[in-house]
Amino acid sequence: MEALRKFWQRYFTYNWKFGVFLILLFGIPRFILILQANMSGKYNFAFIVFFLMWFAPLVFLTKQGRKAMLLKRPNQYIRLLYSFVVGGAACIVIFAFFSLLFGHSLSNAFAYIGRLGAIPADLSASDKWIYFLIxxxxxxxxxxxGEEFLYRGVVHGSFVGRFGELRASYLDGLAFALTHLAHFGIIYNLGSWHFLPLPALLWVLSMFAVSQVFFRCKLMCDSIWGAVFSHAGFNFVMMYLIFYWL
Known part of the structure; x- marks a missing residue:
């Protein structure tokens, strides 16, 4: 089975080197754009990178390659709901962990990310709900x-042949975790940049752990959509906690 499209076969074999290429291709501009957005408050270009990730399976992989990364219907649709709930529960655990250690200070990843959203303090309940939905x-x-199609999909598949499913999940999870340092760990506050060693380390470890949750939801559903729904559940709960608990 040939996973890569013919165009890319001129330059690559679908192996770990190709996976590293994709990590750098998407990860470097994404990292830079997120840092710039954290400073400016404008995330338009960062969202474009995520949107481009959507098309990674179509651009790089054949039909057989997309099937191998489990870009297909889940074995049971109810498991997508389970995945969403599991992702949300993982978010609550990480939120509680950071809140216990750091309270509402900027060493709390959720407090920092929420601060970047600049939620107005005087919103009515109905307006706050609208802001939350937006x-x-x-x-x-x-x-x-975007991230699940890339990391748990195309990148993961490139590592499987050399490292096997489990170790491949560790490698794509590590890449996923490290790129999230742009979201927290390297912070912009009062006109200057700061690196928070311990919070950054805990954040990277948390993102690695949650990547394993997403991977296992993918396996549970026998579909990449299990990882997508778990990730969506994590983000939904994260936004809820930022809006209503901080």
């Missing part, structure tokens, strides 16, 4: 589809 909706589509 914030939660793109966070449930752009990054879950």
């Amino acid at each position: 914030a939660a909706t793109p966070s449930m589509f752009f990054s879950p589809i």
